[in-house]
Amino acid sequence: MARIPAAERRNDLVNAAIQVIATHGVDGATTRRIAEQADAPLATLHYCFASKELLFAAVFERVAAEYQEVIVRSEVRGDVATTARELLRGAMTWYLDSTAFAAATIELISWAQRQGGNSAAVVYNQAFAVLRSILGKANSDQALDAETIDEISYIVAALSDGFALNWLTFGDREAAARQVDTSIAVLDAWLATKLASPASAEQRAPEPVQPKTGMSSLISWVNVG
Structure with missing residues (x-):
């Protein structure tokens, strides 16, 4: 049997x-389950990774790198x-097509906490850095300050994370496909307000808000079809 290189085994x-x-x-x-999933001897796992913590650290690095690649x-x-x-x-499309990555990411972040x-913070900080870099290079009719770019990055991350949790909870691909469009519509509405020029904002008269009472006023974001 041909010997498998250590890098490939890792x-x-x-x-x-x-x-x-x-x-x-x-x-x-467990290390035994992981070795069986990789179709590798348990001793090989311990040779490649001296501890399970080091293996999980490598998983964190892979998740962070994969997410950054998706963003790029x-x-x-x-x-x-x-x-x-x-x-x-x-x-969101990546979460739909890479369910294992999404589930593992959430599990690992909870475990790290x-x-x-600070492994979880490292993953998020790296992702935010890439988001800020891309958004900072985008064309704009007005100069965007660092705070605005940070806010846009946060909204993108928050909407995608919420989508991932809902998708993992319900597993309804047809509903999730509709929720992709819903999430993007939410982003568009927020951006339209955030990026509006001061003159345009002044010209828009505020619409009267009618108070609502009772359970009908509660809006659920869970499994929105």
Whole structure:
């Protein structure tokens, strides 16, 4: 039998860990399960990774790198609104097509928080840095300050994360496809207000808001079709 290079084995084990974490959670991701998923001897796993923590760190790096690649692939050469829209669409489409990555990411972030480390913050900070870089290069009729770019990045991340949680909870692909459009419509509405010129904002007369009472006034974001 041909010997498999160590780098390839490490890659297989990281991929296996993502699948096992997505299925069994971090607590259920034993080294034995991960080795079996990778079709590798348990001793090989311990040779490639001295501890499970080091393996999980490698998984975090893979998740962060994959998410950044998704963001970069979604970049368009357009205005800020178009760019933000496609970044959001790209992230949500990735969650739909890469369910194991989405589930493993959420599991790992929860685990990292319990451990008291900053691995989760590293993943988010790296993603935000890429988002800010792309949005900062987008065409705009007005100069956008760093705070506005940060806010747009946050909205994109918050909408995509909320979408991922809903998708993982219900697993309804048909409904999720509609929710992609709903999320993008929310982003568009927020951007239209945020990026409106001061003159345009002054010209818009505020519409009267009718108070609502009772349960009918509560809006649920869960499994919106």
